[in-house]
Amino acid sequence: MPEDNVLIPANMNDGFPIQIPDRLPVHIDPCPIVQAIFETRFVSPQPWATMPGLLFAEIREEYPEQKTLPMAQLPEDLRRQDPTLLILPLIQFLSDNFLIQLGPRVVSLATKPNAYPGWSAIEQELKWLVDRLKAAGFVGETERLSSRYIDFFDGDIFTGLRLGLQIDDKPLRGTQTDVTTFLRRGALSIRLQVTNGAIVAAKDGPASGSVLDVDAWFASMDADLFGNGLVRFAEAHQAIKGLFFGLIKPELLSKLNPAYE
Amino acid sequence: MTTLSLAAKSSAYSLAEGLREPAAASSIRRGAPDEWAREELLLRKLGPKGWGRVYQFRNYYEPGWGEKGRVLSPRALDAFFRFLEEATFAAGRTGPSVFLTDRGGIELCWEDPNGKSVQVEFTTTGAEFYKAATDEEGAVAFERLAPLARRLSG
Numbered sequence: 001m002p003e004d005n006v007l008i009p010a011n012m013n014d015g016f017p018i019q020i021p022d023r024l025p026v027h028i029d030p031c032p033i034v035q036a037i038f039e040t041r042f043v044s045p046q047p048w049a050t051m052p053g054l055l056f057a058e059i060r061e062e063y064p065e066q067k068t069l070p071m072a073q074l075p076e077d078l079r080r081q082d083p084t085l086l087i088l089p090l091i092q093f094l095s096d097n098f099l100i101q102l103g104p105r106v107v108s109l110a111t112k113p114n115a116y117p118g119w120s121a122i123e124q125e126l127k128w129l130v131d132r133l134k135a136a137g138f139v140g141e142t143e144r145l146s147s148r149y150i151d152f153f154d155g156d157i158f159t160g161l162r163l164g165l166q167i168d169d170k171p172l173r174g175t176q177t178d179v180t181t182f183l184r185r186g187a188l189s190i191r192l193q194v195t196n197g198a199i200v201a202a203k204d205g206p207a208s209g210s211v212l213d214v215d216a217w218f219a220s221m222d223a224d225l226f227g228n229g230l231v232r233f234a235e236a237h238q239a240i241k242g243l244f245f246g247l248i249k250p251e252l253l254s255k256l257n258p259a260y261e
Numbered sequence: 262m263t264t265l266s267l268a269a270k271s272s273a274y275s276l277a278e279g280l281r282e283p284a285a286a287s288s289i290r291r292g293a294p295d296e297w298a299r300e301e302l303l304l305r306k307l308g309p310k311g312w313g314r315v316y317q318f319r320n321y322y323e324p325g326w327g328e329k330g331r332v333l334s335p336r337a338l339d340a341f342f343r344f345l346e347e348a349t350f351a352a353g354r355t356g357p358s359v360f361l362t363d364r365g366g367i368e369l370c371w372e373d374p375n376g377k378s379v380q381v382e383f384t385t386t387g388a389e390f391y392k393a394a395t396d397e398e399g400a401v402a403f404e405r406l407a408p409l410a411r412r413l414s415g
Contacts, residue, residue: 041335043332043334044332080321141334141336182298219339
């Protein structure tokens with residue numbers, strides 16, 4: 001079984017392309033987080049048809065509402081032919097503050113859009129959900145365990161980031177740009193996506209601007225939902241937080257009014 | 262619009278028109294960023310046939326296959342990839358072959374430079390191996406995968 005030891009190097013700046021600040025803010029305002037998703041991919045000896053019922057029986061008091069997602073309308077044979085479809089959720093369970101999403105090989109806890117409740121509330125909900133999943137009994141071996149944060153900014157985020165696209169050594173500005181890269185930091189894999197051409201559902205309706213999307217995950221040998229799962233979620237969250245503050249320039253940070261402990 | 266659609270694309274935003282997917286090109290397959298390194302490793306070490314077999318094992322073997330309805334173990338697959346990273350297979354011999362095992366593991370078989378077979382089965386707890394040249398067999402935990410790969414394939 002995977003150990004609970006920390007698998008992220010203490011000095012993460014060794015070989016990691018992003019310089020992480022020593023001190024990280026505990027609060028920023030305005031908060032750019034659109035949504036945070038904490039996902040486990042798994043294998044199960046149970047058929048898909050039984051999973052929603054098993055989970056709902058455990059969570060119905062807190063998540064009374066459920067919604068079938070459009071992907072569920074696709075025939076199973078079709079979903080099986082595309083690996084990217086296999087790991088998508090088919091049903092959502094809703095509470096006041098969170099969503100639980102379930103598919104044949106995935107379960108996730110997501111915050112409500114534009115209503116980030118803070119890490120301590122998330123940690124508490126994750127603990128509760130992991131206990132409920134254990135009781136439901138259909139989650140087998142963990143395949144992948146991840147934290148993902150999606151942030152939205154007005155305007156062109158590339159002017160505020162230490163990341164960008166250059167042509168002939170000159171920054172590319174004023175044009176739609178989409179950058180995706182994959183980084184490793186110890187046992188943690190990180191997919192970083194940035195675009196300045198996004199349209200996001202904001203509180204006041206659709207808004208155009210930029211998105212910074214970071215997904216950080218542990219592979220199967222390093223993660224076990226019912227063993228070290230909560231520790232791994234927290235490590236991935238902390239890594240994303242460090243990466244975020246390592247990526248943004250001081251001018252952008254000051255606009256976010258950071259508060260430190 | 263009050264909420265974000267996570268269902269269709271597992272993403273909470275949509276790209277503006279100019280950034281959407283270009284026309285499909287059947288001759289180019291772009292790997293997902295998180296999978297590209299592993300797919301490249303498979304192609305390099307096992308060739309197109311091995312790559313194709315692992316792709317099939319990963320995506321088309323649902324619960325119900327194997328003993329007691331077991332599916333391919335993600336942990337065994339992860340161990341298999343970490344072993345492959347360290348392994349070096351002799352050129353000129355028959356390429357390594359890969360199999361699913363009845364207990365949900367994955368097995369790698371190849372010939373050493375003298376044409377003797379080497380087999381390693383990756384399971385949920387580690388790897389079991391057999392080397393015909395020395396009639397040696399044994400089992401190792403995940404932490405010992407890298408030295409085992411170097412010793413068996415070197």
